Amino acid sequence: MPELPEVERTRLTIASHVTGATIAKVDLRRRDICESFDAAGRPRKTRPEDLLEGALIARTLRHGKQLALVTADGRTLCIHLGMSGQVIYRPEGEPLPKTDHVHALWTIRSKSGAGVLAFRDPRRFGGLWTFPSVDALIEQRWSQLGPDGLTVSAAQLGEALASTTRAVKAALLDQQLVAGVGNIYADEALFACGIHPARRADRVDAERVAALASAIRAILQRAIDAGGSTLRDYVDSDGNPGSAQTLHAVYGRAGQPCARCGTELKHSVLAQRTTVHCPVCQPRKFPLSRVISEG
DNA sequence: AGGATAGCCTGCGGGC
């Protein structure tokens, strides 16, 4: 379940192996996980050069949960991990930890040696998109994303939340409003600043919006520093799991006592997603009307 | 037209 921190860890570990290296060969095993576009933005069949064969990797990018490899000549590969995607690097001669569901392989050559980069995605909610330039990637995909969660400002979050009447948690999960926040970090951020997940997004007051923006940035950064959250499958491109799951205050802890007040954490379903919150630390906005309606 | 919902897909854990 890679969200922004896991994607960032993946990007950082990929970058350490491929920046300045050359893609010697590409092996696309499942064509249907990849989409390619020409300079005019029209879809067309993926060719090896679209997947960066023969290119020098100049830099890596990330926006929200999507990452990209950019070559010296501009060709750009966008990678989305979806639910179960992994990008694994192995030095030449070392076997991949898992070989099933590997949909694409890149043979890498650099001054420090050779290796292979593998895109593996059992559930295939992720995928690859190739573009002739970074601008094309941004125009066709990333321009549809909201501001990156790691740097989102109070003003940006306020504008996003004001644009919808949905529950604030549903809004946080909408990548067009804020990019990079998924189910785990949405629950964690809302708990951190005492906002009920079902509160209407456009009715979160300015003070709490500012606290929420700050909490999102801090929680995502803290998770990156801890290597990301490994619940079951997540590992970075060196195969290492993260430990950010030990920092979770509410996610996966329904029925357990709140770390702050001891009240039992409640499970609910919101926007089709498992949601956990503390009924005391994250009260609904109108407790008085609830008391009255309950008699 | 915004918002809710169904569906994609595989692996795993619980229940029987």
Next chain:
DNA sequence: TGCCCGCAGGCTATCC
């Protein structure tokens, strides 16, 4: 042991 079911969820298509 093994089967079936439910669940996990990022994102898109579709319906309301």
